Amino acid sequence: MRTEPSWRSWVTPSLLKDKPIHRWYYFPHSFTSELVHKLIEEWNLTSEDRLLDPFCGSGTTLVAAKEKGIPAKGYDLSPLAALTTNAKVANYAVHDLKDIWRRLRKAIHPECWNGASKPYPLLVRHALPGRLLGAFDSIADQIRRLECTTTERQFFLLALLGILPRYSRAVPTGGWLSWKHSGKRYTSILDSLREQVRLMLEDVEACGSRKGGNWLAEVADARCLPDSERAYSAIITSPPYPNRHDYTRVFGVELMFGFLNWNETKKLRYQSFHSHPEAHPKRPECEGYTQPSSLARTLRKIENAGEDKRIIRMLKGYFVDLYLCLKECRRVTKRRGKIAFVLGNAQYRGQVIPVDELTAEIGEQVGLRCDHLIAVRFRGNSAQQMGEFGRRPSRESIVVFGRR
Numbered sequence: 001m002r003t004e005p006s007w008r009s010w011v012t013p014s015l016l017k018d019k020p021i022h023r024w025y026y027f028p029h030s031f032t033s034e035l036v037h038k039l040i041e042e043w044n045l046t047s048e049d050r051l052l053d054p055f056c057g058s059g060t061t062l063v064a065a066k067e068k069g070i071p072a073k074g075y076d077l078s079p080l081a082a083l084t085t086n087a088k089v090a091n092y093a094v095h096d097l098k099d100i101w102r103r104l105r106k107a108i109h110p111e112c113w114n115g116a117s118k119p120y121p122l123l124v125r126h127a128l129p130g131r132l133l134g135a136f137d138s139i140a141d142q143i144r145r146l147e148c149t150t151t152e153r154q155f156f157l158l159a160l161l162g163i164l165p166r167y168s169r170a171v172p173t174g175g176w177l178s179w180k181h182s183g184k185r186y187t188s189i190l191d192s193l194r195e196q197v198r199l200m201l202e203d204v205e206a207c208g209s210r211k212g213g214n215w216l217a218e219v220a221d222a223r224c225l226p227d228s229e230r231a232y233s234a235i236i237t238s239p240p241y242p243n244r245h246d247y248t249r250v251f252g253v254e255l256m257f258g259f260l261n262w263n264e265t266k267k268l269r270y271q272s273f274h275s276h277p278e279a280h281p282k283r284p285e286c287e288g289y290t291q292p293s294s295l296a297r298t299l300r301k302i303e304n305a306g307e308d309k310r311i312i313r314m315l316k317g318y319f320v321d322l323y324l325c326l327k328e329c330r331r332v333t334k335r336r337g338k339i340a341f342v343l344g345n346a347q348y349r350g351q352v353i354p355v356d357e358l359t360a361e362i363g364e365q366v367g368l369r370c371d372h373l374i375a376v377r378f379r380g381n382s383a384q385q386m387g388e389f390g391r392r393p394s395r396e397s398i399v400v401f402g403r404r
Contacts, residue, residue: 007376010035011342011396016060020203025084025162026058028172028250029241031342035398036064036236043338045070047213049233052332054222054325055273059085061236066215073232074217075225077272079259080161080251085217087158090151091209094201097155100148101197104156107142110135113186117141121262126179127170127253131186136164136257139193159200161254163192168253175245175276177252222273223324224284230334238342239325240275242318242355244311248272274317277310281321289323291316292361298351305349315353322359327366330403337403339368344379345394356397368401 009015013030016022022033045051047069053061056074058081065072066089074085116125116137128136143156167184170177184192220226222239240247248255248269255265270280295315303312329339346353360370378393 002372002374004374004376007035007038007374007398010038011377011398016058020207021063021088022058022060024088024200024203025158026060027081027247029238029245030058030060031238033060033064033067035342036061037068039234039236039338039340040065040068040070043234045234047071050231052227052232052235052329053237054220054225054235054329055237055239056085056217057081057238059088059217062089062215062217066213069213071214073215073227075220075222076217077219077221077268078247078251078255079219080254082217082219083154083259084158084161086151087154089215089217090155092152092155092204094205096148097152097201097204100146100152100156101201104142104146105194107145108139108190110187110190113138121256121265123170123252123262124256127168128164128257129169132167132189135186135189136160136167139189140258155200156197157258159193159196161258163189163196164254164257166192170253172250175243175250177249221271223281223321223328225328225332227332229331231332233334233337235329235333235337235339236342237340239322240273241344242275242315242346242353243344244276244314246272246276246278274314274321277308277314279314279317281317283320284324286320286324288327288365289320289362290365291319292358295319295353295358298353302349302351305351307349311348315348319358319362323362323365326359326363326368326401329401330366330368333403335403338371339363339401339403341399341401342396343399344396347392347394350392352392352394354395356395356399359399360401363399363401367404369404370399371402372398372400374398374400 010032013026015032016026051065051070051072053074056076062072062074062085076082113131113135115134139160146153167182169179171180248265269278272279343355343359345355356373360373363370375395375397377396
């Protein structure tokens with residue numbers, strides 16, 4: 001096992017909050033552009049190559065690839081992820097965005113923020129009570145009415161989504177939502193949006209546009225990629241960790257405000273990667289998968305210790321999903337291509353689930369060669385686990401495969 005403790009900050013989102021473009025909107029369990037840049041350099045990728053991230057999240061891989069001039073594609077089951085990524089990697093003309101912003105400001109009338117123009121799911125109505133929802137709904141409606149390109153419209157929708165969490169009463173805490181009063185009133189929304197757009201325009205102006213490449217994200221399932229065989233030179237990604245975090249709940253307000261109704265969100269929850277107990281994904285056929293014997297032994301110990309059967313089912317399903325994803329990654333990667341998975345180990349009932357080592361073993365099952373297992377960080381276990389079983393940090397690693 002290779003260790004790179006200096007990479008520790010690269011597998012957390014802390015560095016993204018101050019980075020141009022990246023800071024527009026980022027997910028709570030992201031890696032950073034430094035990691036992507038480092039792997040691009042180690043693998044000697046050039047503009048003649050093509051990079052994939054099948055769990056693109058908030059678009060870090062694609063933005064970092066664009067910074068290096070490497071064409072890249074992203075997929076995610078979440079439409080929020082696809083919009084966020086596409087807004088970040090688009091090429092813009094700053095003067096056009098400024099003109100659109102002037103028109104949008106004139107079309108926004110706070111005196112009309114009396115209520116939403118359409119019914120929203122209960123979660124959204126509780127998270128944005130009263131005129132808060134009326135304000136966000138009215139501004140979103142004006143953005144959708146803009147005479148501009150889809151790309152430019154996504155820019156302003158992301159600006160609006162970027163300020164929404166500041167006003168939401170539903171606040172992500174770990175893998176769930178808690179409720180609290182933000183203290184912010186609807187009367188400050190326009191000022192917040194103005195500041196967010198100013199920051200985004202500043203980033204576009206500073207970074208410029210890189211022509212000649214191709215960067216795009218689409219909604220798709222990593223277990224069944226839409227690409228033809230051998231379409232990519234390399235893959236850099238991070239599947240959800242098996243930590244019970246349900247991202248359809250963490251981002252439930254944003255999803256149901258801007259993209260999906262309640263039933264569509266529930267469908268997404270069931271189909272998501274099996275990293276939380278409520279997932280019930282419809283999978284492709286899983287021929288060739290053999291559950292690692294060490295995983296089977298650990299699961300028996302966890303079950304005998306009294307763990308919820310849904311967690312056992314989740315952990316079994318998680319590694320099935322990893323197998324299917326790795327199999328697809330192998331299919332779409334060129335010979336001698338590289339694949340990097342950023343992963344976090346887990347603990348249940350005091351038993352360690354070495355996700356990185358198990359992923360390396362499963363990768364060998366699909367015909368990949370594990371080149372490196374790079375340990376970069378150790379996370380503390382949960383307060384509940386620590387109280388019962390003591391401090392036992394969990395490793396975060398990068399598993400690097402080579403395509404034979």
